[in-house]
Each structure stands twice: as C-alpha cells, then as structure tokens.
Amino acid sequence: MFTSIRxxxxxxxxxxxxxxxxxxxGxxxxxxxxxxxxxxEDEMRRLTQQYAGIFSGF
Structure with missing residues (x-):
C-alpha cells in the first residue's frame, strides 16, 4: 500500500x-x-482534633 510522506x-x-x-x-x-x-486527610485530622478539644472542655 502506498503511503505519503506526510x-x-x-x-x-x-x-x-x-x-x-x-x-x-497523566x-x-x-x-x-x-x-x-x-x-x-490532614485538614480532616486537624478539624477532628479541634472538635475533640472543644468537646473535651465540657
């Protein structure tokens, strides 16, 4: 089959x-x-530690 240079x-x-x-x-x-x-994951860990600190204060 003939194929062109292009x-x-x-x-x-x-x-x-x-x-x-x-x-x-990719x-x-x-x-x-x-x-x-x-x-x-780091942000969620920080947020859960913050909430744990708030709830442990009660």
Whole structure:
C-alpha cells in the first residue's frame, strides 16, 4: 500500500510526541490527586482534633 510522506511524518513524529505528552500529563494528574488527598486527610485530622478539644472542655 502506498503511503505519503506526510502520513509517515505524522505517524513517526507527531503521534509519539503526543503520547509522551499524554503520559507526562497523566502522571501530573496522578501526583496532583495524591497531594490533594493527603491535604484533605490532614485538614480532616486537624478539624477532628479541634472538635475533640472543644468537646473535651465540657
């Protein structure tokens, strides 16, 4: 089957670069999710300790 030079350039350069960018973006989103989850857990821990301190005062 005859393929044009334009198709070969797209196939061999643009698609691999796009895949690399998608992998980097996906890894960044994953790291962001981990940090956000840790931040929420820290905030919830701080809030429960604050409420425990308020209730232990009664």
């Amino acid at each position: 198709f070969k350039i797209i196939l061999l350069t643009v698609i691999p670069i796009a895949l690399i960018y998608l992998l980097i973006f 890894f960044g989103i994953y790291q962001l999710q981990l940090h956000l989850r840790a931040d929420v």
